[in-house]
Amino acid sequence: MTTTNAPQTQPPRAVRRLGDRLFAGSARGAGVLILLVLAGVAAFLVIDAVPALVAPAREVPGGRGVLPYVGPLLFGTVLAAAIALVVATPLGVAIALFLTHYAPRRLATGLAYVVDLLAAIPSIVYGFWGIVWLAPRLVPFYRWTEAHLGFLPFFAGPASVTGKTMFTAGLVLAVMVLPIITAISREVFAQVPTLHREAALALGATRWEMIRMAVLPYGRSGIIGGAMLGLGRALGETLAIALVLSVSAGTVTFNLISSTNPSTIAANIALQFPESSGIDVNTLIASGLALFLVTLAVNVIARAVVNRRADFSGAN
Amino acid sequence: MAKRIDISDLNIYYGDFRAVADVTVSIEPRSVTALIGPSGCGKSTFLRSINRMHEVLPGARVEGKVSMDGQDLYGPDVDPVDVRRQIGMVFQRPNPFPTMSIYDNVAAGIRLNARKMKKSDLDALVERSLQGANLWREVRDRLNRPASGLSGGQQQRLCIARAIAVEPDVLLMDEPASALDPISTLAIEDLMTEMKERFTIVIVTHNMQQAARVSEQTGFFNLSAAGQPGRLIEFNSTEKIFSNPDEKATEDYISGRFG
Ligand SMILES: Nc1ncnc2c1ncn2[C@@H]1O[C@H](COP(=O)(O)OP(=O)(O)OP(=O)(O)O)[C@@H](O)[C@H]1O
Ligand SMILES: [Mg+2]
Numbered sequence: 001m002t003t004t005n006a007p008q009t010q011p012p013r014a015v016r017r018l019g020d021r022l023f024a025g026s027a028r029g030a031g032v033l034i035l036l037v038l039a040g041v042a043a044f045l046v047i048d049a050v051p052a053l054v055a056p057a058r059e060v061p062g063g064r065g066v067l068p069y070v071g072p073l074l075f076g077t078v079l080a081a082a083i084a085l086v087v088a089t090p091l092g093v094a095i096a097l098f099l100t101h102y103a104p105r106r107l108a109t110g111l112a113y114v115v116d117l118l119a120a121i122p123s124i125v126y127g128f129w130g131i132v133w134l135a136p137r138l139v140p141f142y143r144w145t146e147a148h149l150g151f152l153p154f155f156a157g158p159a160s161v162t163g164k165t166m167f168t169a170g171l172v173l174a175v176m177v178l179p180i181i182t183a184i185s186r187e188v189f190a191q192v193p194t195l196h197r198e199a200a201l202a203l204g205a206t207r208w209e210m211i212r213m214a215v216l217p218y219g220r221s222g223i224i225g226g227a228m229l230g231l232g233r234a235l236g237e238t239l240a241i242a243l244v245l246s247v248s249a250g251t252v253t254f255n256l257i258s259s260t261n262p263s264t265i266a267a268n269i270a271l272q273f274p275e276s277s278g279i280d281v282n283t284l285i286a287s288g289l290a291l292f293l294v295t296l297a298v299n300v301i302a303r304a305v306v307n308r309r310a311d312f313s314g315a316n
Numbered sequence: 317m318a319k320r321i322d323i324s325d326l327n328i329y330y331g332d333f334r335a336v337a338d339v340t341v342s343i344e345p346r347s348v349t350a351l352i353g354p355s356g357c358g359k360s361t362f363l364r365s366i367n368r369m370h371e372v373l374p375g376a377r378v379e380g381k382v383s384m385d386g387q388d389l390y391g392p393d394v395d396p397v398d399v400r401r402q403i404g405m406v407f408q409r410p411n412p413f414p415t416m417s418i419y420d421n422v423a424a425g426i427r428l429n430a431r432k433m434k435k436s437d438l439d440a441l442v443e444r445s446l447q448g449a450n451l452w453r454e455v456r457d458r459l460n461r462p463a464s465g466l467s468g469g470q471q472q473r474l475c476i477a478r479a480i481a482v483e484p485d486v487l488l489m490d491e492p493a494s495a496l497d498p499i500s501t502l503a504i505e506d507l508m509t510e511m512k513e514r515f516t517i518v519i520v521t522h523n524m525q526q527a528a529r530v531s532e533q534t535g536f537f538n539l540s541a542a543g544q545p546g547r548l549i550e551f552n553s554t555e556k557i558f559s560n561p562d563e564k565a566t567e568d569y570i571s572g573r574f575g
Contacts, residue, residue: 105374193411195407195409195411196411196413196414198369198372198407198411199407199411199412199413199475200413200424201369201372201400202367202369202400202404202405202407202479203400203401203404203424203425203428203478203479203482204397204398204400204401204402204425204428204429204482205397205428206397209428213413213424213428214413214415217413217415217416218414218415220415311461311462311464311465312414312415312416312417312462312464
């Protein structure tokens with residue numbers, strides 16, 4: 001330290017180091033690139049979907065126009081993904097809670113490893129598992145639900161004899177997205193500050209009450225984020241659905257246990273594309289556009305849900 | 317209502333490491349008891365063993381006896397959850413639930429106790445607790461805003477409001493003012509003086525003047541060497557501790573001639 005400072009003549013100027021500038025530039029470049037790619041994909045989908053949208057209805061596969069073709073597929077996609085999420089989210093959260101707050105340390109590390117491994121299994125393996133192992137074993141269950149819960153539209157029957165139903169497809173998807181939801185929930189639950197957990201315990205909370213007071217609210221946005229990632233995978237899943245779902249074109253039904261089901265967009269594209277040409281391809285691309293828009297909408301909604309209570313997120 | 321706490325031959329462990337050894341002491345009801353001593357001598361550990369928060373940590377355990385008005389707190393059929401409902405705690409760092417509003421933070425303990433309460437009664441209790449913690453005037457227009465939007469001192473007083481809302485018998489405070497400015501500190505000290513009419517208060521502090529100002533009894537913890545367990549060296553009236561302590565170590569520590 002010197003005591004004689006030269007009088008300041010120039011106004012202070014923000015100094016930016018070369019490294020900072022390089023990093024800022026490349027980060028910005030990467031961001032722009034992502035947007036460009038996204039815009040490119042969207043433009044491709046729209047441009048190639050247009051011929052199908054303007055074509056006369058009888059030329060489109062099914063002979064009734066694009067909407068009656070894409071509608072049931074979209075319905076099937078959303079239904080299968082919804083079943084998957086309804087099953088997998090509570091289960092994933094429960095497993096994550098068990099891993100972070102109930103299981104002994106040793107067991108938890110082992111199990112967490114297995115869960116991460118599950119996430120890396122390719123979907124075709126899940127598809128095979130679904131059709132070879134799961135579907136036949138669900139047949140008696142479908143018979144039972146038809147007999148006892150047949151008054152509900154979901155179980156109206158007739159029960160499939162192969163087990164290749166919407167319910168089976170939803171369960172296979174659920175097993176596929178479970179590791180994602182579990183892994184992300186586990187991550188956020190493990191990050192809940194000790195301070196908050198002890199605050200609840202010191203008030204006389206039981207372990208479960210502590211989880212409800214401190215852990216779940218804190219992990220809420222993480223749970224939603226995990227569910228959205230899972231939803232993304234479920235909406236786009238192709239092979240597993242193509243294998244385990246017995247479909248008939250144009251069906252729209254909430255009946256989950258019969259062998260007459262709508263297909264999903266991704267599975268339909270995979271199955272139909274090799275034999276398509278001309279306007280058929282454009283129709284498939286239009287269905288792809290629909291899937292793109294749904295995914296976008298889901299993400300926007302999820303973000304809005306998370307942001308609505310951002311003040312209370314614990315992040316500030 | 318304020319209750320007395322009797323502790324005998326208390327040894328506190330983290331796994332194999334004995335952090336606190338052979339503490340025997342009685343804490344009087346309707347008074348403030350201060351615990352002082354150098355860093356790492358086991359004050360927090362001791363405090364947390366009184367409301368059975370110590371055993372929350374994996375491997376942490378306690379040997380010896382802690383009783384409150386004759387009831388053994390570590391008895392075989394005593395649920396630690398019940399103990400913690402009777403013995404409230406305020407931590408060194410303010411820890412309101414960030415995901416809850418100010419109102420819900422204060423009401424959290426009451427809702428835990430599953431007492432069904434009319435909305436108006438709960439409103440009154442929340443107001444009373446916030447007033448008790450000297451915070452009501454500052455937050456009454458924003459009870460539904462997140463607690464994380466308060467300043468550090470306000471958050472700490474919110475934590476005090478949350479702790480006293482359930483009317484505990486004993487209130488444990490671990491350096492409640494160490495992260496606060498002098499004005500908030502003074503507010504909390506005044507608060508303790510008011511609150512000791514209703515609760516038994518035990519406070520850990522590194523601030524000698526604070527101990528001298530607020531407490532009736534003072535305990536001095538010390539450890540002979542690193543890795544050795546902390547021990548309660550002297551427990552006496554605050555007046556005696558600060559004017560004419562029995563132990564030389566106490567006098568050295570208080571006059572700053574420590575170590
Ligand atoms: N979670 C823990 N696991 C293992 N040892 C611990 C743990 N917490 C504290 N200890 C040890 O126990 C001893 C007492 O710690 P404690 O936090 O009770 O001290 P303290 O008197 O409160 O100190 P300070 O004034 O710095 O808060 C120290 O040796 C410390 O290293
Ligand atoms: Mg401490």
